[in-house]
Amino acid sequence: MTPKTLQIDIVSDVMCPWCIIGFQRLQQALTAVSNIDAHITWHPFELNPQMAKEGQHLGEHLAEKYGSTPQQSQQNRANLIAIGKTLDIEFNFTDQSRIYNTFNAHQLLQWAKTFNQQTALKLALFQAYFQQQQNIADIDVLLNVVETVGLDPKQAKAVLTSQQYADSVRAEQALWQSRGISAVPAIVFNQQYLISGAQSTQYLIEAIKQLQA
Template identity: 50%
Template sequence: MSTALKIDFVSDVSCPWCVVGLRALNQALADLGDEVKAEIHFQPFELNPKMPAEGQDLNEHIFEKYGSTPEQSKQNREMIRQRGAELGFTFSQGDRRIYNTFDAHRLLHWAELEGKQQALKEALFAAYFTDHADPSDHQVLANVAGQVGLDRQRAESVLASGEYSAEVREIEQLWVSRGVSSVPTIVFNDRYAVSGGQPVEAFADAIRQIISESVEVQ
């Protein structure tokens, strides 16, 4: 019999380690098979909530925010690229800009109501990191929504209207109030948290431990 597992995946569309973490988590869940019945909810977190519409050069942004030199940034991106490749995801080479992701989070909020949140999340990761698309551009967002089977016209309406803005802001503040300050942060059953782009085995071990403790409590 499968053990029910609620997973809150707090992340940002422009976070490469969130891609690695999600891919590893998905693989861990696949490896566990019938041991667990997982329900994943993607929760909003903006790494750069004040990022202007035109975005910013990634190297410039990383230097301003973290003090990393272009060479250090390049080395870090190469490590992430390799981790992604191991998990079947392509991080494209070349220059990239960082953009505001608030509208992407609004669209993801709507997609959960439509039962397609994970499909949209993964497609947005691919659009940004593989195709170098702008995740703040409404046409890009609407196109990606349509690609995963969401109503494109409804997506355009959501984006144009500012719908779900208040809900996303409220959820963002909730997770900050719970102590989330970096992403990805993955919270299991509202009790256990794992941070970062952990390896598949780390997620599998954590889930097995949670399952074991759940059985003991019962």
């Protein structure tokens, strides 16, 4: 039987822990459903487009943006760590964790698409940030991450120096926002069916089966 082709567009930000959780659950669902040929494309979304390069203390940021108390922030981190363990995601939050600007990271993801390395780079960026607690707004950090997935750091540096993908990243963000995407992750199947948030693996399995049918 010929596998059913499934186009999957994922709108996300590297700063978003639920985006990597949602992706891992999607991977589990795709593994569980047979006869699917999935093609994944990542699209940019900046949770904090005005964030400075040096970033902001995570607890302070959550307090300012959502009104979270230190106790609530600590509980949320503990919840993410527990969920991550069930999905082989290592969240190494500390009391000094910071949140960073991701605009350059999104430009490199656009560039990596031309080499069919988007997913590899996205996962490496998630790992650098959540597992290794690195500043992925820092160009040297980004170039090191690029190199880990087999891409040329010299080319990547030229991309960032020229900002040649800046306009296309902004245009893509505007496009998805015009389609009603205001939070991430957002997963769109076959350019028609939207699933918002990091839904459970079983929910995704059922959704894929319905598309398959």
